[in-house]
Amino acid sequence: MAPELEKSTLARVKEGQRIFRYDTFGDEDFWGNTLKLHQAIAGEKLGGVGPGVSPKTALSVGLKVDAQALPRDLATGLKEGKINLDDPAATLALLKNNAVVGLTGFFDEQGQLTSMGIQCSLCHSTVDDSIAPGIGRRLDGWANRDLNVGAIIGLSPNLKAIADRLGIDVATVKKVLASWGPGKFDAELLQDGKGFRPDGKAAATLLPPAFGLAGINLHTWTGWGSVPYWNAYVANTQMRGKGTFYDPRLNNPEKYPIAVKTKDWNIRNNPDLITSKLPDLHLYQLVLTAPKPPTGSYDREAARRGEALFNGKATCASCHVPPLYNEPGWAMHTPGEMGIDGFQAYRSPTNRYRTAPLAGLWTHQKGGFYHDGRFATLLDVVNHYNALFRLKLTDQEKNDLVEFLKSI
Secondary structure (H helix, E strand, O other): OOHHHHHHHHHHHHHHHHHHHHOOOOOHHHHHHHOOHHHHHHOHHHOOOOOOOOHHHHHHOOOOEEHHHOOHHHHHHHHOOOOOOOOHHHHHHHHHOOOEOOEEEEEOOOOOEEEEEEOOHHHHEEEOOOOEOOEEOEEEOOOOOOOOHHHHHOOOOOOHHHHHHHOOOHHHHHHHHHHHOOOEEOOOHHHHOOOEOOOOOEOOEEOOOOOOOOOOOOEOOOOOEOHHHHHHHHHHHHOOOOOEEEOHHHOOOOOOHHHHHHOOOEEEOOOOOOHHHHHHHHHHHHOOOOOOOOOOOOOHHHHHHHHHHHHOOOOHHHOOEOOOOEOOOOOEEOHHHHOOOOOOHHHOOOOOEEOOOOOOHHHHOOOOEOOOOOEOOHHHHHHHHHHHOOOOOOHHHHHHHHHHHHHO
């Protein structure tokens, strides 16, 4: 690689990291000015409303603190237990230091919190807990399966903005948000208005990781589009940033009535604060490799046997092709091929489920497996395919497969 090209690439990766971690794309206009979430976080005593959100409360709903962003005295205070984690003022101090992963606070000259925005890293980063649970070094690309997005949005003083968009009342909005639980989000709700499955369960899906995407064609559980497509979709339609987004597949009044009503299928903002950032954001995501499992976290000998089964008798490699552990090309399957219902598949333009990449699977076992966590353990997944494809695996073989999956 030519030195000037290498320098340019490294600079772009660094810029992509900044965008991933800190860029709000102008979405503070929605989260702050419209929903007024910042007022609930500050609390009445600090110019907001209600009791406010203390660090203890923030950590309890899965928000993470970047220890490297903390001033030395604040980091020392946290280590020594000298910071009052029950005081919303401490949360504002963390926001002022840009230390709450995925959240940016905007303050006036008097130090009062006046607005707030969110970043990609809110859902797709966590920390290593090196200081305390929820406080440590950033782990970009990891799915934050502790994050209760619904509970956080539910704090907003002005949920009427979402209710009006969906054509329902605020009480129903709160019911839908409360149904999500930790590690889940519904990226289709604002397009099709489906808050629940036909069986009454939540329609939200598990947050996927944003690492290990190099060489992967389609993104998300149902393969709506490529990684840059999904970046544009989320930044514009979910984060509510100010950019440009176009997908005529959503201009379907039967399937996506909300998208048609709100014109979410053809978004145009001037100035556009998103589109120019998509290339570097994509580049950064592509260098986020899947982390290796910790030493001692799986049985090596069993994993060796499991790998042979994965590539042979269990036929896993027919779809999860090593070393991508995904299908090169169009990695999509019908619900029937997956042996599950089609509710989530039919909410997407593809009407299918994507073959999920398996690298780094050990990092996101919390919350279960498949798009909605319907299988609590890896053994449950193996049992599902054993029955579906009549593999006739023995109990030992099933366990060996599980150990291999943990080792990828």
